[in-house]
Amino acid sequence: MSISILFSLSVLLGIWGIYEYLGYRAKKTEWKKRAEEWYDVKAQRRSFLSDWGDRFDRTPHAQEIHGKLIKANISLAPSEYYGIMLIGSFGLAFFLNNVVGLKFPYNLLIGAASMYMIQNLLFIIRRNKYQERMNDQLSDVCRLLANSLRAGLTLTQGIELVAREIPQPAGMEFKRMARELQLGVGFDKALMDMEKRIPTRDFRIFAATLYIQRRAGGNLSEVLQEMAETLEDRRIVNQEIKTMTAEQRYVSILVPIMPIALVLMMNTINKGFIDPLFSGFGLVLLGVFIVGTILSYVLVKKVTNIKV
Structure with a gap:
């Protein structure tokens, strides 16, 4: 039990650390550009990873992703964005292997597919940012x-x-x-x-x-x-409306996450705990849970989406 709690805390702290690091990187890049403009800094020697990233950023596919990132208000280069997606895929694969018990190569495939779905969902949610x-x-x-x-x-x-x-x-x-x-x-x-x-x-x-x-x-x-x-x-x-409806919006996100986290934690303690969900009547319950979760999220978003 203590191992599961420590692992969950480490995952949350890791996500928080990545978020803070990305914010620091964005501010650092902005200040660096301003300093180079003010003091006319000459180009310095770069690593091969930076050169490779610049070449990738000039490709047509990277330009298309760059346009999506701008519309989503994400201040990252396409190479940096794909690097984060790659790290996230390996992180999910590690999580599925150690917590869910899903072995290679299924954990890696599901991790990559999950990050692809998260990417599309991110662009849909932030399309108006x-x-x-x-x-x-x-x-x-x-x-x-x-x-x-x-x-x-x-x-x-x-x-x-x-x-x-x-x-x-x-x-x-x-x-x-x-x-x-x-x-x-x-x-x-x-x-x-x-x-x-x-x-x-x-x-x-x-x-x-x-x-x-x-x-x-x-x-x-x-x-x-x-x-x-x-x-x-x-x-x-x-801004006042967003502040007053912040609790409801975050509840709509936390409510589906909590039962999933509890089920995964129980599966870590008791191997095979989630096996009944993938056979017979369990699939029906799983489908009802997924549909109910999506409907609750959509309804809460509709209620809290107040236009002025």
């Missing part, structure tokens, strides 16, 4: 554009200022728009293309405001300032 971050940054964009117009800059110059000052992902999108304007693309066309890349309600309102003000005239800086305040108030309300 990129747009959510854009919406969160839109108030800062409106405020910066309003201040630039008050300072006497044109709207095109204000967009270039936003591209320099606002971090990703908004900075990247406005940088692309600024390049298109520099290459001679019309403002309405560049804004329309950007609206297609960011199909959110808030950005459609922002784009419509720029369309109307450019054609009908008016004090665009005041309109953008009022929009920034409105978007900021909406973001505060959304």
Whole structure:
């Protein structure tokens, strides 16, 4: 019993450690890039793993995965992402071998298949994170554009200022728009293309405001300032809703995990404990449990998904 508890704690601490390490790596990479830009650091000698990772990141498949990572708001290179997936597959294989008792090569195959399913599920769950971050940054964009117009800059110059000052992902999108304007693309066309890349309600309102003000005239800086305040108030309300529904959302995740962890722990103590689940009436109970777990998760997500 104590061995099972210690193993479960070690797995949880390992997951927490990986999460903290990834956050540290992302911050370190960002600061390193800024330091290299400030001090003009020359390229240093790199390891063969880094060179191999850079070659892989330039492949078409890696570029496709990189686009998915950006939309999921995961600040990792494709090579780093696949490295984590590989380590996770071996970790699951080790867990299945030592806890569930599944031997090679079935543990490795199931571990790889599980990580592939987790990858697809991760992209599905976080498919709107990129747009959510854009919406969160839109108030800062409106405020910066309003201040630039008050300072006497044109709207095109204000967009270039936003591209320099606002971090990703908004900075990247406005940088692309600024390049298109520099290459001679019309403002309405560049804004329309950007609206297609960011199909959110808030950005459609922002784009419509720029369309109307450019054609009908008016004090665009005041309109953008009022929009920034409105978007900021909406973001505060959304954050309060997320805080109030946080308990229900985490319960929907923990409820299916707890019985699975208990069954695996009992199987570790008593070998063959889960064998009845894979024969006869046990398969029916297992199917009912899986369907009920999925339905409970979906219903809780629907209830807690309050739009403002």
